[in-house]
Amino acid sequence: MPNTFELSAFMPYRLAVLSERVSRRLSIEYGHTHGLNVAEWRVLVHLQRRGKVSVRDIHNCVNLEKPRVSRAVARLESAGLVQKLGKQTDGRLVAISLTGEGERALGEILPLVTEIEARLMGELxxxxxxxxxxxxxxxxxxxxxxxxxxxxxxxxxxxxxx
Structure with a gap:
């Protein structure tokens, strides 16, 4: 029996390709303006929404592997966009939050990416x-x-x- 599987018609593949294209398009904006990558962007917007959270919390919510989240947090901390705070309940857990500079960066980025989303959704x-x-x-x-x-x-x- 010949293989008739068409990857280009496979729904999971099509979703992944579309998602990746949209993510890459958005990353042009925040990459150009603030030197951020996709993982760093996801960490920042998650922190804006949730406030102080752990790397584990971020990992569980932004669809990134834990080492990638940890690297993103380290780079964002070096750039002064996030800060780490020890949690009282467990010295090993660290809460991460946006700094004022991180909030300002998001304030500059969000209008750019929401305009792209509006253009895409405007096609529907x-x-x-x-x-x-x-x-x-x-x-x-x-x-x-x-x-x-x-x-x-x-x-x-x-x-x-x-």
Whole structure:
């Protein structure tokens, strides 16, 4: 039987390619303006949303391996965009938070990346946008019911504050 599998038609591959293209496009903005890579960007926006958190918390919520998160945090700390604080409950755990400089950097980056998102989403009608997000949620729900799938984090399940 000949192999008729078409990678270009395989939904997981198509999602990965689209996700990577969007991430790379956004990274042009924050890379050019602030010298950040994708991991550093994800750490910064997670800290903006959640405040002081551990590397473990970031790792669990931003879809990056723990060593990559640790390297990103170290580089961001060297750049003065984040700071590490010891937690009272366990001396080995460190809380990471944005510095004033990190907040300023995000204030400059967010309008650039949200404009790109708006341009992309502007290609879709309101009905298409609603369908797009509904389909994504259905796929998440299917994975939520799969015991072998990585569970969504509490951050992925929680609506944004403000």
């Amino acid at each position: 009608s309101e009905t298409e946008r609603e369908t797009f997000f509904s389909v994504m949620e259905k796929l998440h729900a299917a994975l939520d019911g799969d015991p072998k799938a990585r569970p969504r984090s509490a951050v992925e399940l929680a609506p944004d504050e403000g």
